Amino acid sequence: MSTNPSDPHSAVDDFNSLGIRTNEARPRIIRQAAARKAELLQRQRLATGNGNIDNDVTRLCLTLYKVLDPRRRMTPTERALLSQLEPIPLIESRWVHPRSRQQPKRPAGQRHGFGAVAYESLSTGQANFPDPDAPLPTQWQLFLERWVIYARQRVIWAALFLALLVGMLLARQLHVRKIASDAAQPRHIPSDSVNTSTAPDLVSPEPVSPEPVSPEPVSPAPTAPEPDPELPPLPPVPEEFSQLLADLQAYVEPFTKPLTESGSDQAMGSDPQTGSDVATGSDSAEEPAAPATDLPPPDTTVPVVAMPAEPADPDPPIELPGKPAKPADDALATARQRLLNLLADRPAAVTEAGRELAVDDILDMRLGTAQGSADYWVISEVAAERLIGLGKFQRAAGLIADLEQQYDIQPPELTQSITTRLAKSAQTLAEHRQLVRWALVCSERFLQSERFDAASEITRTVLPSLGKVNDPALRTQLSTRRDAIVIMRRMSETTQRIMQAHSLDDVSNNDATLVGRYRCLMLRDWSAGLAWLAQASDPRLAQAAASEILWLGKPDSSISEAVELANTWLETGKRLHGRMNDSARLHAYDILTAAAADLPVEQAGGLEAGELQQQIETLRKELGDLLPGDTATSPNPAAPPAVAPAAGLAPVGxxxxxxxxxxxxxxxxxxxxxxxxxxxxxxxxxxxxxxxxxxxxxxxxxxxxxxxxxxxxxxxxxxxxxxxxxxxxxxxxxxxxxxxxxxxxxxxxxxxxxxxxxxxxxxxxxxxxxxxxxxxxxxxxxxxxxxxxxxxxxxxxxxxxxxxx
Structure with missing residues (x-):
C-alpha cells in the first residue's frame, strides 16, 4: 500500500478498505468503520485460532491514520472540520523534499485574497462548530431551551411594564399628597365674590359691621375725560349711523330689560318670595343652622352667571302637509278584489285598440275616488299592469311616477312589486315576452339614475320568464344588461373618486377616459361627459367628442355635418362592445333625429332630407328594442310585424x-x-x-x-x-x-x-x-x-x- 498522502489511488483504497465512501469526512463515521474493522479482525482471530494478525492491525491503524489526515482532504471546509475536531499531528514520511523543509511557514497576516479570508474564517469561526459526535439533546432539554429564549425575549417588555406601573402609582400618591396639603392650608375668600342670592348658607351668621366712614371728602364719580386740546377733534358722527344705533337700541331694549331687572334683584340679594334682605344680615333674619360636618369651603371665586328668563311660548311651527303613506296590505287586497269583480262583468276586448280603451275606462274611475285612498292606488296599479301587457311602457311608467309623487314610497319599490306580481301571474308567451321587455326598460331607467341594486333586482325577477320565452334576442339583451350593471357599479365608484380629486384642468388622460366612458357610453349622460371624453387617451373617442362639441357650438349646422358626425360615432362604436356599442349607436340616432327636427321647411323635400330620413329609418330598424319607450318599431321580433298588414295581403286596400x-x-x-x-x-x-x-x-x-x-x-x-x-x-x-x-x-x-x-x-x-x-x-x-x-x-x-x- 502506498503511503504517499497525495496519491489518489491510495486514498481510494484506504476508504474502500474501511468500507466507507471517499467523500466521507466525519471522524465519527471513520472511527466507527475502523472499530468495526478491528472487531472483525478479532472475530477472525478467535474463529481461526491464528494469532498472526498484527500485520492486519498495523495496516488498519495506518489506513485510519491516513484517512484522518487533513492533507488528504480536497476542500478547505473538510480540512478545517477534520483538523478542528481531530488535531492530528503531521505524518513524517520516509522522504521529504528539501525545499519543503527549508521553506518557512508564512503567517496568516501576510496572506492575500481569498486565501487570507478563508484561512482566518477557518481558524477562528470554525472553532464554534458543535461536536458532530455529541449526542442529540432530549425533548426536555429542547423545551427548556425554547422556554429560556421565550422568556429572554419578553423580560424586557415585562420590566418596562412594571416600571410604568410603579411610576403611575408613585405619581398618583404624590398627587394625592399635594391635594391634601393644599386643602390643609387656609385660603382667603373675598367677600365681594360671594353670590348671596344663589348660596345663602355660605354667608357668615354674624352681623356685618358697616365700613368706617373716612373723614376725608368723598371724591366725585369719574366723568368722561375731557378732550385733549393738543389732539385734533374727532369727526362728527353721521346721522345715518346715529339713526342705526338708535333703531338697534330700541330693538334690543325689550329683550334686555327683563334680564337686567332680574339680574339687579339678584345682585341686591333680595328674596323674591319673602322680601327679606339676606345680604345685610339684620336682626330679624334667622341664623342658618350650622353644617353637620366640617367640610372644606367651596371655591366661590367664580361668579355665578344669571341665565336669561325663558321667553314666552313661541309660535308653533307650521306643519306642512306631507305625502300620505302607502295604504295597508289588507285594504289594498280588498280594493283589488272589488275592482276585479267590477271588471269581470265587462266584455273583454279582443284587439289591442280595444284593450287600450278598456284601460282608459279603468283610469276614468279615479275621478270619483279620493286621492290617497286604497281604491285610487289599486286603480292606477291595475291600469299600469294592463298597459305593461300591451307594451305601452311609457304610459305605465307615467302612472307609476304619479303614484310615487302622491304617496310616501321609494321609487323602485312600486315598480318591483308590480313586476313581481306580473311574473307570478304571467301564463302566455306574449305576457312573458312583454314582462322581459318591461324589465329591460325599467333597468335602463334605474341604471341612468345610478340605482344599481334596483336594476339588478328587477332583472333577476324576470329570469324565469326569459327561460319560458326562449327568445335569443331578448336573452342577449338581458345578459348584456346584467353585465352592464356589474361593470357600472365598479366604474361609478372609481369615477366618483376621480371627480372628487381632479377637475378638467388637472386630470390625466387615463382618468379622463374612464370618466368619459362611464358618463357617456355607460350612463348615457352625454352633456356631462363629452368634455371628459374629449381629453381621453383613446384618439378616436377624443376626436369624435371634440367634433361633436364643435358641432354643438355652431348656430347653423348643415345636414351633411350631422350625418358625418353620426357616421363618426357609428364607426367608433364598431370598436366597442356591449353597452358601449349600443350607446354609440343610440347617440348617432339621436343626432340624426335632432338634425331632422331642426330641418328648415324649404329643405324638407330635398335630396339630403330624403337621405337623412332613410338613414334614420334604417338605424331605427337596427336598434329595435334599444330605442327608449314605445318608439321601437319591432318590439317583438318573434311576433308578426306590427306595421304591416296581415300575412298574404297586399298593401293596397x-x-x-x-x-x-x-x-x-x-x-x-x-x-x-x-x-x-x-x-x-x-x-x-x-x-x-x-x-x-x-x-x-x-x-x-x-x-x-x-x-x-x-x-x-x-x-x-x-x-x-x-x-x-x-x-x-x-x-x-x-x-x-x-x-x-x-x-x-x-x-x-x-x-x-x-x-x-x-x-x-x-x-x-x-x-x-x-x-x-x-x-x-x-x-x-x-x-x-x-x-x-x-x-x-x-x-x-x-x-x-x-x-x-
Whole structure:
C-alpha cells in the first residue's frame, strides 16, 4: 500500500478498505468503520485460532491514520472540520523534499485574497462548530431551551411594564399628597365674590359691621375725560349711523330689560318670595343652622352667571302637509278584489285598440275616488299592469311616477312589486315576452339614475320568464344588461373618486377616459361627459367628442355635418362592445333625429332630407328594442310585424274588422275600394267565423296619399240615408254625407300629404254597400292604402273582399 498522502489511488483504497465512501469526512463515521474493522479482525482471530494478525492491525491503524489526515482532504471546509475536531499531528514520511523543509511557514497576516479570508474564517469561526459526535439533546432539554429564549425575549417588555406601573402609582400618591396639603392650608375668600342670592348658607351668621366712614371728602364719580386740546377733534358722527344705533337700541331694549331687572334683584340679594334682605344680615333674619360636618369651603371665586328668563311660548311651527303613506296590505287586497269583480262583468276586448280603451275606462274611475285612498292606488296599479301587457311602457311608467309623487314610497319599490306580481301571474308567451321587455326598460331607467341594486333586482325577477320565452334576442339583451350593471357599479365608484380629486384642468388622460366612458357610453349622460371624453387617451373617442362639441357650438349646422358626425360615432362604436356599442349607436340616432327636427321647411323635400330620413329609418330598424319607450318599431321580433298588414295581403286596400254587439270577432278583412258588400257577403263571413247570422258592423280604415292639393269626392253606399247606418271620417273628423245617385258622397279640398280615411257601415239594413275615392278633376279613382299604424288581429282568419272586375 502506498503511503504517499497525495496519491489518489491510495486514498481510494484506504476508504474502500474501511468500507466507507471517499467523500466521507466525519471522524465519527471513520472511527466507527475502523472499530468495526478491528472487531472483525478479532472475530477472525478467535474463529481461526491464528494469532498472526498484527500485520492486519498495523495496516488498519495506518489506513485510519491516513484517512484522518487533513492533507488528504480536497476542500478547505473538510480540512478545517477534520483538523478542528481531530488535531492530528503531521505524518513524517520516509522522504521529504528539501525545499519543503527549508521553506518557512508564512503567517496568516501576510496572506492575500481569498486565501487570507478563508484561512482566518477557518481558524477562528470554525472553532464554534458543535461536536458532530455529541449526542442529540432530549425533548426536555429542547423545551427548556425554547422556554429560556421565550422568556429572554419578553423580560424586557415585562420590566418596562412594571416600571410604568410603579411610576403611575408613585405619581398618583404624590398627587394625592399635594391635594391634601393644599386643602390643609387656609385660603382667603373675598367677600365681594360671594353670590348671596344663589348660596345663602355660605354667608357668615354674624352681623356685618358697616365700613368706617373716612373723614376725608368723598371724591366725585369719574366723568368722561375731557378732550385733549393738543389732539385734533374727532369727526362728527353721521346721522345715518346715529339713526342705526338708535333703531338697534330700541330693538334690543325689550329683550334686555327683563334680564337686567332680574339680574339687579339678584345682585341686591333680595328674596323674591319673602322680601327679606339676606345680604345685610339684620336682626330679624334667622341664623342658618350650622353644617353637620366640617367640610372644606367651596371655591366661590367664580361668579355665578344669571341665565336669561325663558321667553314666552313661541309660535308653533307650521306643519306642512306631507305625502300620505302607502295604504295597508289588507285594504289594498280588498280594493283589488272589488275592482276585479267590477271588471269581470265587462266584455273583454279582443284587439289591442280595444284593450287600450278598456284601460282608459279603468283610469276614468279615479275621478270619483279620493286621492290617497286604497281604491285610487289599486286603480292606477291595475291600469299600469294592463298597459305593461300591451307594451305601452311609457304610459305605465307615467302612472307609476304619479303614484310615487302622491304617496310616501321609494321609487323602485312600486315598480318591483308590480313586476313581481306580473311574473307570478304571467301564463302566455306574449305576457312573458312583454314582462322581459318591461324589465329591460325599467333597468335602463334605474341604471341612468345610478340605482344599481334596483336594476339588478328587477332583472333577476324576470329570469324565469326569459327561460319560458326562449327568445335569443331578448336573452342577449338581458345578459348584456346584467353585465352592464356589474361593470357600472365598479366604474361609478372609481369615477366618483376621480371627480372628487381632479377637475378638467388637472386630470390625466387615463382618468379622463374612464370618466368619459362611464358618463357617456355607460350612463348615457352625454352633456356631462363629452368634455371628459374629449381629453381621453383613446384618439378616436377624443376626436369624435371634440367634433361633436364643435358641432354643438355652431348656430347653423348643415345636414351633411350631422350625418358625418353620426357616421363618426357609428364607426367608433364598431370598436366597442356591449353597452358601449349600443350607446354609440343610440347617440348617432339621436343626432340624426335632432338634425331632422331642426330641418328648415324649404329643405324638407330635398335630396339630403330624403337621405337623412332613410338613414334614420334604417338605424331605427337596427336598434329595435334599444330605442327608449314605445318608439321601437319591432318590439317583438318573434311576433308578426306590427306595421304591416296581415300575412298574404297586399298593401293596397283598407283594413277592416267585423263587430257583433260591440265586440270584435277576430277577422282580418282587406277591402278593395269599390267592391260591393251585400247580405250574402256578410253571411259568408259569419259562417267562416263560426258565428250565427246576426246584425253586424263593419269598420274599415285606410290612407290616401296625395302628391299635390286635390279636390276629391268620397262616395259611400250603405243603409238607407237618414238612419245613421254609416259614418265617414277624414283625418278623424266626421263628414256630412249628401245623397247622390250612387249612395251618399262628400267633396273635400285636401292638401298634399297623407290623409286617414274611416268608413263604418251597419249591415242590419244593408242591401249593397261600397266605398271609393274619386279625383274630381280627372274623374279617376284614387288608390287607398293600408294604414301604417294598424295592428295585426289575433285570429288567423284572413278575408279579402276584392271585386271580380
Amino acid at each position: 283598407m283594413g277592416g274588422r267585423l263587430l257583433i254587439d260591440g265586440q270584435d270577432r277576430g277577422a282580418a278583412i282587406r277591402y278593395e275600394p269599390g267592391t260591393v258588400i251585400d247580405q250574402n257577403t256578410i253571411t259568408k263571413i259569419l259562417r267562416a267565423l263560426g258565428q250565427p247570422v246576426a246584425p253586424a258592423v263593419l269598420e274599415f280604415q285606410g290612407t290616401l296619399r296625395l302628391e299635390k292639393a286635390t279636390t276629391v269626392q268620397i262616395v259611400a253606399a250603405g243603409p238607407p240615408a237618414g238612419n245613421g247606418g254609416q259614418l265617414v271620417r277624414v283625418n278623424r273628423q266626421a263628414q256630412a254625407l249628401v245623397a247622390s245617385v250612387r249612395g251618399e258622397s262628400v267633396t273635400l279640398d285636401l292638401p298634399a300629404g297623407l290623409h286617414h280615411l274611416f268608413w263604418r257601415v251597419d249591415t242590419k239594413q244593408l242591401n249593397q254597400g261600397f266605398f271609393f275615392v274619386v279625383d274630381v278633376q280627372t274623374e279617376q279613382r284614387l288608390p287607398v292604402q293600408m294604414p301604417a299604424n294598424i295592428k295585426p288581429l289575433p285570429a288567423d282568419l284572413q278575408i279579402n273582399l276584392i271585386s271580380g272586375r
